[in-house]
Amino acid sequence: MRRIDEIHTDEPTWGYRTITQILRRETGVAINRKRVRRLMRDMGLYVIYPKPNLSKRYHQQFLRPYLLRKVAITRPDQVWGIDITYIRMSKGFMYLFVIIDWYSRYIVDYELSSTLDKSFVLACLKRALSFGKPEIINSDQGGHFTNPEYIRLVEEAGVKISMDGKGQCLDNA
Structure with missing residues (x-):
């Protein structure tokens, strides 16, 4: 979770797929992208992209x-x-x-x-x-x-x- 947060802080436009690839490359361990997505959701990390300004x-x-x-x-x-x-x-x-x-x-x-x-x-x-x-x-x-x-x-x-x-x-x- 710490590494996910560091990656997201450096590049908040990267989603769980890109972060999963980075974690796999760095650790050499097969990390499931569903797990990365769940951890990001639990940590409250969301990708920054232009959204409709409804509020x-x-x-x-x-x-x-x-x-x-x-x-x-x-x-x-x-x-x-x-x-x-x-x-x-x-x-x-x-x-x-x-x-x-x-x-x-x-x-x-x-x-x-x-x-x-x-x-x-x-x-x-x-x-x-x-x-x-x-x-x-x-x-x-x-x-x-x-x-x-x-x-x-x-x-x-x-x-x-x-x-x-x-x-x-x-x-x-």
């Missing part, structure tokens, strides 16, 4: 503009940045949600989850907002941040929502 209109209503262009970050709790990443474990993956204060680089809160459901994001954000409140929260346009529950939680707390532009991966950096 675009639905999520469009929850998108917010990027509010931080040419804004000087001068004090704590002015802007919080939030994001989700994954951590490879010996048996699978854990997902890490982090809230960071942009001024002090202080980790406001974080939460680990073995699944990528939105409940762990909302629970962590509720906990963080109970201790303090920023003026602006910045995120990407991921599914966790473009859903009505997230938008309602942040807006009820009186916090402005800023989202990175499409394809602007460095906005939150």
Whole structure:
């Protein structure tokens, strides 16, 4: 599984057939492509290819503009940045949600989850907002941040929502 993940990370456009050929060539062992396909599915690895953008209109209503262009970050709790990443474990993956204060680089809160459901994001954000409140929260346009529950939680707390532009991966950096 580790090698499958490494191959997929290097070339996310390769499917289970190509990865099976690579594994057979590297190990010299006859590996069944059905097994590689099942392992990729269990790991949540899917081939990246152009797909119909069916969810675009639905999520469009929850998108917010990027509010931080040419804004000087001068004090704590002015802007919080939030994001989700994954951590490879010996048996699978854990997902890490982090809230960071942009001024002090202080980790406001974080939460680990073995699944990528939105409940762990909302629970962590509720906990963080109970201790303090920023003026602006910045995120990407991921599914966790473009859903009505997230938008309602942040807006009820009186916090402005800023989202990175499409394809602007460095906005939150």
